[in-house]
Amino acid sequence: MDLSIVVPLYNEEESLPELCDWINRVLTSNKLSYEVILVDDGSRDGSWAVIEELKQKYNQVRGIQFRRNYGKSAALHTGFNKALGEVVITMDADLQDSPEEIPEMRRMIVEEGYDVVSGWKKKRFDPFLRKRVPTKLFNWAARRVSGISLHDFNCGLKAYRLNVARSVEVYGDMHRYIPVLAKGNGFSMIGEKVVQHQERKYGVTKFGMSRFVNGFLDLLTVSFLTRFGKKPMHLFGLLGTLMFILGFGIALFLGIDKLVSLLKHIPQRLIADSAIFYIALTSMIIGSLFFIGGFLGELISRSASERNKYEIENEI
Numbered sequence: 001m002d003l004s005i006v007v008p009l010y011n012e013e014e015s016l017p018e019l020c021d022w023i024n025r026v027l028t029s030n031k032l033s034y035e036v037i038l039v040d041d042g043s044r045d046g047s048w049a050v051i052e053e054l055k056q057k058y059n060q061v062r063g064i065q066f067r068r069n070y071g072k073s074a075a076l077h078t079g080f081n082k083a084l085g086e087v088v089i090t091m092d093a094d095l096q097d098s099p100e101e102i103p104e105m106r107r108m109i110v111e112e113g114y115d116v117v118s119g120w121k122k123k124r125f126d127p128f129l130r131k132r133v134p135t136k137l138f139n140w141a142a143r144r145v146s147g148i149s150l151h152d153f154n155c156g157l158k159a160y161r162l163n164v165a166r167s168v169e170v171y172g173d174m175h176r177y178i179p180v181l182a183k184g185n186g187f188s189m190i191g192e193k194v195v196q197h198q199e200r201k202y203g204v205t206k207f208g209m210s211r212f213v214n215g216f217l218d219l220l221t222v223s224f225l226t227r228f229g230k231k232p233m234h235l236f237g238l239l240g241t242l243m244f245i246l247g248f249g250i251a252l253f254l255g256i257d258k259l260v261s262l263l264k265h266i267p268q269r270l271i272a273d274s275a276i277f278y279i280a281l282t283s284m285i286i287g288s289l290f291f292i293g294g295f296l297g298e299l300i301s302r303s304a305s306e307r308n309k310y311e312i313e314n315e316i
Contacts, residue, residue, distance in 0.1 A: 003027065003034040003106060004085030004162070008075030009093035013046045014202035016093060020054050020061060023099045030103045037062045037079045038093075042069035073175040080165040086110070088165040092156040098196045105159040108191055115164050115187035116179050118150050119157035119195035141216060145223050146180045150192055153177065157195050161187075177222040184226030236294025240287045247283030250276060 005023060009016070020036060027034050038051050038061065051063040064078055076090060087106045091097040101119065108117045135154060142153045153176050160182070168181040179190050228235045254271050261267075271277050 001035060001085040002032040003087055003089055003102065004079075004083035005034060005036045005089045005091065005102070006039065006076060006079030006083060007036060007091055007093050008039045008041055008072050008079065009043065009047060010041045010069060011043045011045045011047060012093040012202070013043070013050045015095045016047065016050045016054060018201075019093055019095055019099075020058060022095075023102075024058060024060070026099045026102060032103065032106070033085075035060050035062055035083075035085060037064065037082055039075035039079050040065040041071065041075045042066045071173065073170040073172055076175050076178075077170040080168075080170070083162060083165060086162060088160045088162055090156060090158050090160075095201045096198045097155075097157040098198060101157060101193065101195045102159075105157075105193055108193065109159050109161060112191070113189055114159075114191040115161055115189040116182050117159040117191045117193055118152065118179055119155040120150070120152040120192050121155055121197035122151070122194045123197060138216065142177070142180075142219055145219055146177070146183070148179055148183060148190055150179060150190070152192075153179070155195070172221075173218050174222060177218065180222050180226060184222075232297030233294040236290045236297060240290030240292075240294060242287070243283050243290060244287030247280040247285075247287060250280035251284070254280070 007019070016038070023034075023036055036058070038054070040048050040051060040063065042065075048063070048065050051061070051065075054061045055063055062082070064075075064082065066075070066078075079090075080088060087109045089102055089105065091099070091102075097119070105117045105119075108114050135152075139151060139153055143149060158178065160178075164182050164185075164187050167185045167187070168178055170178060170181070174181065183190060224235075254274065254277055258271055
């Protein structure tokens with residue numbers, strides 16, 4: 001099979017028939033074999049009934065229904081595990097992502113050797129202050145932290161090799177950072193394609209401003225996991241050691257200064273009366289806690305089942 005198209009959805013009963021018809025028209029004209037995996041993330045409208053009807057109309061349609069709303073990441077993770085196509089495409093169900101982009105994105109994966117191709121909605125139709133400005137700030141921060149030069153991390157239209165899609169574990173709101181997770185797993189060929197952005201035709205957006213706050217927090221989490229997930233002591237041990245040395249150095253200086261003053265019979269107040277003594281003490285305590293945290297992290301990591309799970313590219 002050439003393509004698996006994973007479509008997470010929540011309350012999108014109006015757009016689904018048009019979306020499936022559009023996908024079928026484009027891929028049939030390009031003579032590509034495909035499947036569409038519609039993942040109903042606990043919709044409260046008639047989305048599942050529409051999926052059942054589409055299954056009768058198109059043999060390529062597969063449906064998965066969650067018992068409740070788990071989020072986009074859970075829907076994508078489930079779809080990735082069910083996908084059978086050589087290339088996996090993700091797209092939103094609201095008709096803002098154009099299926100016309102799919103053949104070219106697949107070509108970039110198959111012929112140009114990319115592991116991931118991310119869409120870039122260069123011209124957007126979203127509200128300027130409510131979505132476009134925060135999106136630009138969010139993408140700038142993601143580029144700086146991740147080191148991946150993508151203009152639009154949050155674009156739902158992306159293409160992956162099947163082994164790339166199955167190698168990443170997506171949870172929470174990590175769907176924005178699948179390219180970062182893929183890079184952390186050794187898939188460094190990450191490309192970008194300018195894609196057409198459509199105005200929303202039906203319904204309203206399911207995401208509020210809170211997604212940008214959550215997005216920045218998830219960015220820190222992903223950055224930590226990809227760099228120190230298997231070696232937490234390298235971070236916490238270093239921070240703990242530096243803070244302990246700083247505090248111990250200050251305390252040592254105060255002790256030597258007090259000793260010299262006593263030898264010279266110079267009157268001086270008690271060390272405990274100095275504010276800097278408590279700064280030194282606090283620094284040593286925090287440093288010790290960081291070190292202990294890193295040590296416990298190593299113990300947990302050592303006993304984790306993924307400790308020695310590594311991706312093998314080839315074997316003969």
